[in-house]
Amino acid sequence: MPLPLISPMLATPGTLPPPAQDARWAYETKQDGQRAVVYLAGDGGVRLRARSGEDITAAYPELGPLGGVLGTTAAVLDGEVLALDQQGRADFQLLQSRMGLVQAPGKAARMAATVPVHLVLFDVLHLRGRSLLRLPYLERRARLEALGLAGPFWSTPGALVGHGREALEATRAHGLEGLVCKRIDSVYEPGVRSRAWIKIRNMRTADVLIGGWSPGRGRLTGLPGAVLVGQRTAAGGLRYVGGVGTGWSEAERTELAALLRADATAVCPFDTVPPAPGAHWVAPRLVGEVRYSTRTRAGLLRQPSWLRLRTDLTPEQSAADLPDTSA
Missing domain, CATH: 3.30.470.30 (DNA ligase/mRNA capping enzyme)
Known part of the structure; x- marks a missing residue:
């Protein structure tokens, strides 16, 4: 049968x-x-x-x-x-x-x-x-x-x-x-x-620095569809840890768009340019808190979502919660 x-x-x-x-x-x-x-x-x-x-x-x-x-x-x-x-x-x-x-x-x-x-x-x-x-x-x-x-x-x-x-x-x-x-x-x-x-x-949280953003589409045209985030390395660089595209209300996304435009720069701030065609770069001054499930072996955040802007932290105060990827 x-x-x-x-x-x-x-x-x-x-x-x-x-x-x-x-x-x-x-x-x-x-x-x-x-x-x-x-x-x-x-x-x-x-x-x-x-x-x-x-x-x-x-x-x-x-x-x-x-x-x-x-x-x-x-x-x-x-x-x-x-x-x-x-x-x-x-x-x-x-x-x-x-x-x-x-x-x-x-x-x-x-x-x-x-x-x-x-x-x-x-x-x-x-x-x-x-x-x-x-x-x-x-x-x-x-x-x-x-x-x-x-x-x-x-x-x-x-x-x-x-x-x-x-x-x-x-x-x-x-x-x-x-x-x-x-x-x-x-x-x-x-x-x-x-x-x-x-x-x-089980979700974890991390403080990140925004180094760029990818344009949204459809109703998000003109707004960030995702922000590109990184964390400081021990040597003072900025390592890319992923793109975050969820977690905002419409009002929060609009507010963030204005902040990102004010920090626009022509130079990618990450140590290695991330695979994000059409990205807009910003000086890494905005600190955000994100939620994620785990990290890949390369240190990228899996299933990240936005929690809030950390206006209480300066870029220098953001935690460098980076895994050891030397193995």
């Missing part, structure tokens, strides 16, 4: 459940990888499909042996493909070197030897010819864990019922992306962004 194609259930951004409801929720570490629905046909084969439905099996040949671990038992599993750094944490930048190799199996095989991936499994959707979608989360988790799926390139991390605040603090302490809260009585809703699953991303 062919396995059914199932779109992954999605989590809604939010906050921790109220303390009085804590025991009704399970908590899993939020992983920074590529979502994958895994199809084990029971004949030794394995297929992985991305959220888009694309077959991504060929990009990850090291996961091939997973097809035989359940013998003739057919199953559909939900999980996430990760690339781990030297500290064992998910590194999306590393994973990007593996994604997109579906049409290049030779390169995928070579990359598997130097940048191996790891598949974390957190749900079972179909098992032994029966759909499990209408079963509550806790029962599905029990059935998943009973499969004993642990191997060189895959694992089934545990979930914690209750103690949500402690779980969230632990992810922050270990530098992990965040937490997913799942209601223990929730059914699996394919393709739905459900309130029964809540994702909480």
